[in-house]
Amino acid sequence: MSKESILKVEETRKLQRRQALPAYGVIGIGVALLVANLFGFPLIEVLWPGFVLAPGLMLLWPAYNATPERPSRFGFLAVPGAMLLTVGTLLFIMNLTNHFEAWAYSWPLVIASVGWALMYMRRHEPEHRVHHTGYNFMRVMVLLAMGFAVFFELIIFGSFNPLLPLGVIAFGVYLLMKERRAVGQ
Secondary structure (H helix, E strand, O other): OOHHHHHHHHHHHHHHHHHHHHHHHHHHHHHHHHHHHHHOOOHHHHHOOHHHHHHHHHHHHHHHHOOOOOOOOOHHHHHHHHHHHHHHHHHHHHHHHOOHHHHHHHHHHHHHHHHHHHHHHOOOOOOOHHHHHHHHHHHHHHHHHHHHHHHHHHHHOOOOOOHHHHHHHHHHHHHHHHHHHHHHO
16 A cells, blocks of 8 residues: 555545544434433533533634645634633633633633634744744733732732632642743753
8 A cells, every 4th residue: 555545545534534523413312301301400500601612612613624735715713712711611610500600701711812823824824924923912911810819809809719829829830830941941
């Protein structure tokens, strides 16, 4: 078997896996509905943010399907898709914790998703300047959200959730490990 035919077979398999994703999603939804029905679990109370997540995923689809050989004309929809995905994820977490006051400090994460979407649209061009700029922009927005979280939770809301300091510690460890990897290279 020639190298060219092996590459074609691999590309065909990748395309088949990509095309199977919606089917897996439908099967997953069916399983969740069946489990909820069998155990009498009010699924809508937990999963209503999915009504925001699903359109976000659908808007990301054209950028996901794009390849270097076949760029998508609708790849720009990744920006609103990423924003909806972020809002849906935040709604899901806030719904689980019943802490919707977190909107006061989580909005920078929605703005950070714009940087991620722009980087995702250009993922086939690793040398494009949007990757460096987008990474730095996302980093600043995450740090801003963390700073706002500390300010609002401790000063304004007067609450002290043990997950907040753990999150700050984890982010600090991540920055430290990243710095050590950069120095070691």
